[in-house]
Amino acid sequence: MQICQNPNCSNPFNPDGNKFCLTCGHSNFSNLLVNRYRVLSLLGEGGFGKTYAAQDITRFDDPCVIKQFFPQVQGTAALAKAAELFKQEAKRLYELGENHSQIPRLMAYFEQGSSLYLVQEFIQGQTLLTELRQQTFTEEHIRQVLADLLPILQFIHDRNVIHRDIKPENIMRRQSDGKLVLIDFGGAKQVTQTSLARQATGIFTVGYAPSEQMSGFASPASDLYALGATCARLLTQCLAGQDASGNLFDRLYDVYNAQWLWRDISQEKGISVSDNLGQILDKLLKHLPRERYQSAAEVLQDLNNTKAKTTILSVPQPPSSPVQPLSQPQFLPVQAHQTNKGLILQTIEFDIVTVDAGGTKASRKSHNANLFVEKLGNFLTLEMVQIPGGICLIGSPLGEGSLNEKPQHQVTIPGFFIGQYEITQAQYQAIMGNNPSTFKDEKRPVERVSWYDAVEFCKKLSQKTGRTYRLPSEAEWEYACRAGTTTSFHFGGTISTALANYNGNFTYAFGAIGKYRQETTPVGSFPPNSFGLYDMHGNVWEWCQDNWHNNYNGAPTDGSAWLISGNNNCLLRGGSWDGKPGICRSAFRDWVEADYCASVIGFRVVLE
Structure with a gap:
């Protein structure tokens, strides 16, 4: 050309x-x-x-x-x-x-x-329209389409963006990871197609757009309608078209009665649809916008409210980010066992890695741990790892760290359970009813939460489950992070961006410059420590119970939180995606005021 x-x-x-x-x-x-x-x-x-x-x-x-x-x-x-x-x-x-x-x-x-x-x-893959010509879409396929696309719609709607043209041609399955990608946003078309005096929107595709959008008044509910129409057409294999004379025909929609006929055609073709999915599609396709779902989050909630055996949007799952974990925990074929507190435990197996002085992987070993799975409803779970009691040196040794990490002292820690992962956005949304995070993704850690927010989450989680959840004490956090090690990091004396999410433009000890991702990564994207805990170094800072003290003189030795009445300065541990590698050390400690929140701060929880 x-x-x-x-x-x-x-x-x-x-x-x-x-x-x-x-x-x-x-x-x-x-x-x-x-x-x-x-x-x-x-x-x-x-x-x-x-x-x-x-x-x-x-x-x-x-x-x-x-x-x-x-x-x-x-x-x-x-x-x-x-x-x-x-x-x-x-x-x-x-x-x-x-x-x-x-x-x-x-x-x-x-x-x-x-x-x-x-x-x-350029997205390498094929559209759902191409897939429709190659295969039959079952209910399971439709559920997965919804599970993939609804978080994207929630993301764009939260930013006051309406796609305006959702249809099978504009949904691509990426070849590299099988994820659906939403393409061909209508925003730029709006500028080029419509007059400057009427900027509402003239962007739509007949057979997918609701009446209010075709009249120039699109809203988030319009996108949800188009997604419902897409799913109904994929399920029934009925697309709108033109006859030999150029007239539009559509078996799936009765234009005179403003009624979708997907149930009739499904029955005619012998397509089985559960009540749960049927009710979701019906509500997505309501003629009046006020009768539809008003947000993608509402649809997700109903999508997960099913007794179907297939788990939709279970969190956490293996991440879909470019950062691939070296291993993911697998349930061993052993019998579940019960603690004296009535908790049913499962044994998980995972690999840990250690590094040499330059941060290169030096060895890999297999470990296992006991796990209690707290069910939060709607197929959402919270994984709590059993941490055995023991004695640990808390703080940094001579030659490492600052004065506020000293004196290094011995602490006796009773056994406890701590979150295998940082609290995710899906878990936070399920308990608190909102998601304040900057980097929206249900599998990423929740962030922009204050200490008060984290404490309130623990309170509501405790009320929901009947068990006592709280933030970890500073001593519990460091004991859990070290997992029996005495080096600067649980995998060795230096750190690598292949092992944690931090600002890779900087180095620690003899480590090499790495990648600076400039955002959080899905929980579990990196190898765990020998307790089976993920992301103890980097990703987001994690709140602890304790108030800030300038050093460890007078610190408790029984693993409890060190609290001062009226002190509003609260402990942070672990470093973040935006921090230098040195602040991700096991012993590093910092503080901010309890009402402070930022995209670098999250938390994980402890079960009493």
């Missing part, structure tokens, strides 16, 4: 062999757009513009998608206004893609002539 090099050309794409540009008549051609993108082929086109497959030659020919938009406006001032709105929409798309792994990343945007361009990440 040839690219016209006239900077004012509104449509520079030309077939090979042309001597003059079809749009402007210019004769100077190149195979690059803006001297950067090699355009390979046309992927699709519509009233708003065209989409091309391309390569970014400045990024080792990385594949990308270029979307060209034609603003439907007249006059220089109107075009300038459209370009400014387009820039705003591009910024929103950039923020979405940078903060959610199931939304394509925006790599660039620019103007040329009277056209506007977006360059986005």
Whole structure:
């Protein structure tokens, strides 16, 4: 494909062999757009513009998608206004893609002539429309579609973004991990398709969009309606289409009575649907917006409220982030046993690693631990590891750490249970009814929680379960983190970004520079310590019960929390994704005021 090099050309794409540009008549051609993108082929086109497959030659020919938009406006001032709105929409798309792994990343945007361009990440995979032509979708498939897409919708709706065009063609299954990715956001189309005086939205696909959206008034409930229509069509294999005369036909929707017929067609085709899923689809597809679900979180709650054997959105699960754990706990084929407190324990097996002085993996060993699984409802669980009592040196030895980590002293710790993972956003949402986190993802640790928030979570969790949950004491936390080790970290004398989430631009001891992820990672993304606990180093700071003291002079030796009435300064342990490696040490301690919250602070809980 040839690219016209006239900077004012509104449509520079030309077939090979042309001597003059079809749009402007210019004769100077190149195979690059803006001297950067090699355009390979046309992927699709519509009233708003065209989409091309391309390569970014400045990024080792990385594949990308270029979307060209034609603003439907007249006059220089109107075009300038459209370009400014387009820039705003591009910024929103950039923020979405940078903060959610199931939304394509925006790599660039620019103007040329009277056209506007977006360059986005190329998703290798196939759409659900392609899958529909290859296979039958069962209830289990539909549940998984909902489980994958609803958190994405909650994420964008929380940021006041409406997709506007959810349908099987705009949902891709990524080849690398099997996750569904939501593509082709309608925000930029809104700027290019509608008049500046009517910015509501003219973006929709007949057969998926509700009536209020087709009238120009989209809301989050409109996206949920389109998701319901998508699921109903996948389940019944009934797509809207045109007959030989060009007239629209749709077996699945009775337009005169505004009624979906998916139940009738399912029965006709012998498709079995549970009451739970049927009620969810019916509510998603209500004609009036006020009668539908008002948030994706509400749908997820009902989706999990089923006695089906298939677990949907169980947390934690093996993470879907690029950081892959070296091992995940597996239940051993042994008989469950019961403690003298009536807790049914299961034995888990896992691998731990140790590192050499340079942070390279030196050995791997198999360990096991006892686990109590607290059921929170709706297939959501809280995994609590049994920690045996023992004696531990708390604080840092000579030559390590600061004065507030001294004197190193011996503490006798009674046995207790502590969370295998940091409290996740799904768990926090289930107990508290909200999710304050910056990096939204049900499998990531909850953050932006104050000490008071963490204490309130423990209180409500205790009320729900009838068992006493609380924050760990500082001594319990360090004992659990060390897991019998005396080195700076539970895996050795240094740290690596292959073993923990911290600011890898900095090093500790003889360790190497690593990766700075600039965000939290799903819990369990890195190998555990020998107690079977994950993310004790990095990811998010973890609140402890204790108030801050400048050193350990006079500290309790029985493992209890060190409290001072009226002291509002509370302990933090473990470091975070944004911190230097030294603050992730087992002995490092810090504090902030109890009402402080940030995207670097979370917590885990202890069971009395």
